[in-house]
Amino acid sequence: MCKNKLKILRPCVIGLGYVGLPILVNLSKKYNSSGYDINKQRIVELKKGIDIFGVFKKNNFNKNINFYSDSNKISSYNFFIVTVPTPILKNKKPDLSHIKDVCLTISKVIKRGDIIVFESTVYPGVTDNFCIPLIEKNCALKNGVDFFVGYSPERVNPGDNKHQLKKINKILAYPHNYKKKYILKLYSLLGKKIILTKNIKEAETAKVIENIQRDVNIGLINEIFLACSNLKLNFSNIIKLASTKWNFLKFKPGLVGGHCLPVDPYYFSYICKKKKFNTKITLAGRYINDQMAQVVKDIIKSKLKEMKLKKNTKILICGLTYKKNVADLRNSLALKILKMFKNKNKYIKGFDPLIDSKTAKNNGLFTNANQIKNFDVFIVLTNHSKMKKILKKVNKNKIIIPI
């Protein structure tokens, strides 16, 4: 056991996206903390108190926080929380490049007695069989002896105020005794209740199956939506009827975007396949959910056709982020649909009141609600809570909500 015991944990959050930033903000309430991101632009903005996702304002960042984009600066910290993205490659296989880069960075700054907790969603085994060996190999220190690795799956649900960090339970897998009490105290800032366990692989699996279950259920409801449309049945009436049963689960059909649901099923299938187990249901949601952009586009097309519009009718697609009430355009199927239309019709534009002006400009979108008066027809894709108020003055017959 390492003898160089720490008196105080000095946390550094690596990766300041929608997962890392709330962690850092909460930690800074009690700890001298730092946030590190390779995206220099993001660090410049955060230093100015700007969060382009609109979740945090300047006054959320207190004096305890230091932002860095230079990895040399984080070597004075001793508790690393890793929240970098774990996307998929074009061939749908796990893209562990960000995790790999972080492990290499950590192996350069790590000291005897340091602690690392990974929070990125991965398949079971990534922490034990990929991250730890990579760090050990590059720093000549040993996990469990010189440094100590844990895993705590993030459960951030962007756009959902009800389930913010401090309101939900959080799993922490930490198989060591070293500084356990201190870590638990620190983690108590990051969850309502911390569920401590020793098995990292179990915690990794728990996270990935939560998202798979959600993806499959939305996939099934999308399939039922499509089937009803095919059978000329009123989907929403049917759901109302089915919902009168005590155990019917009210999932909604829709466009599944973002960084978790469209990704995590591939992570789990990947490791299963590698171990010679072919999943059958895990990816079934993906098949349907990936189709939905095309399906919604077709619905819009046929609704526009019914309206018999003039060629130069100005159409505005409203709500473009990957889900309701978030300011994040990445992996958005709504944006994908807009692009499909824009390629063929120059009178179709996009509007989202939540995204920052720079991102809007880069994507050729409006953010100012005053501009909607220049349009004739409104297609609502990502139905932000704000949207109703914004479209209040618009003729109801000119609003299309395709799904």
Place this chain on the structure above:
Amino acid sequence: MCKNKLKILRPCVIGLGYVGLPILVNLSKKYNSSGYDINKQRIVELKKGIDIFGVFKKNNFNKNINFYSDSNKISSYNFFIVTVPTPILKNKKPDLSHIKDVCLTISKVIKRGDIIVFESTVYPGVTDNFCIPLIEKNCALKNGVDFFVGYSPERVNPGDNKHQLKKINKILAYPHNYKKKYILKLYSLLGKKIILTKNIKEAETAKVIENIQRDVNIGLINEIFLACSNLKLNFSNIIKLASTKWNFLKFKPGLVGGHCLPVDPYYFSYICKKKKFNTKITLAGRYINDQMAQVVKDIIKSKLKEMKLKKNTKILICGLTYKKNVADLRNSLALKILKMFKNKNKYIKGFDPLIDSKTAKNNGLFTNANQIKNFDVFIVLTNHSKMKKILKKVNKNKIIIPI
């Protein structure tokens, strides 16, 4: 509109299985009712007050009930509730033969002003496009003019006391004005709240998707169970961890038998395919759930192997009905597993404390808990609430609960 209005509804329940019998018992509290079944044996037993499924006792059957196996006897009734089975054929396509037979029977006894409510689970369109035309063709009367057809999906959950008929909501699709008030009054005996709607196809669909959702979710959890076993991960620990998330759905892995879940997904897929829509998720649960008998058999085999038993060790498989706390052996995967073993090992026997002695004898099973003392090892498949008490005196190390 038929002028021959009825003063009193005289209900006749056609098909006295686990769905029809509770309906009949509840109706008899207020109505002079009859129950009709083509199974003469069942009628003989019911007349004696015997329900082989053990749900009803002699004192549940009051003087208001008449039991018939002769269809001529039901012509004096005017309100027919159809609760016959709708299974699948060997090729997994819908087997509507029982429904067809009932329609032919009804067309012989039907009179002007009669009402028919179908309760059997079907795919959308069966009532409107199959049953009604069949009756009309054979009786020269017209639905909506001479007689009146509705649909009310059964939601009987055998073995579940919490969700008995009068404790749950019930959908009634009845697209006519004729006697609506009287029918609603009658149906108020069959549900906590009656959700009245006019669209039969929507009610048919609502029912079938409720069961598909359940089957897919159990299928997914079975898949995760299998994946964990393959990846050498502790499934139950993982589920405990995942369950700490606010929206994780706690389905249990297991053997899915019975008359609904293994059947209904095929009904819906059938009509979708006929309308050129190929479902992708609807049947995904079936694929996994159908495999589970073999999987559980293999688990048992390897557990028995670990125990290094003598060849003549007496093994008892306990709990054989298709689900917990029911006395119904039909479509039971537990029974299927027992048969797999019995074919190869004469020292393996089956025991179920809930089934009636006649059915037990026909299947070569024990029902008497005293006989378990003659056995050495106990494999629990269908874990009835009673089972714990029965196996209390048995050495815990000799009990295997494979799933």
